[in-house]
Amino acid sequence: MHAALITVLVIAAIGIILFVLLQSSKSDGLSGAITGGAEQLFGKQKARGMDAVLNRITVVLVVIFFVDAFLLGYFF
Known part of the structure; x- marks a missing residue:
């Protein structure tokens, strides 16, 4: 049971990393984060x-x- 939960945790962590990196950027870089990132x-x-x-x-x-x-x- 413990090994299964650890395995699911590792797979979920790797999946989160991959799917966050696959998403498109919501701002125009650092300048968008400082000036207008809150709009989006x-x-x-x-x-x-x-x-x-x-x-x-x-x-x-x-x-x-x-x-x-x-x-x-x-x-x-």
């Missing part, structure tokens, strides 16, 4: 197409990661 963060623009799919997969992997980490910390 709090704006009403939704991800569309492949970005929406990658976003959903990332959210699912993060939930799996945190639940798995909680279970590992609680039971072992």
Whole structure:
């Protein structure tokens, strides 16, 4: 059981890294982060197409990661 939870945790961590790197950038680099990055963060623009799919997969992997980490910390 312990080995299975560790395996799921490692796979989720690697998946999070990969899917975050596959997502397109939301700002124009450092200048966009300083001057106008908050517009897109709090704006009403939704991800569309492949970005929406990658976003959903990332959210699912993060939930799996945190639940798995909680279970590992609680039971072992």
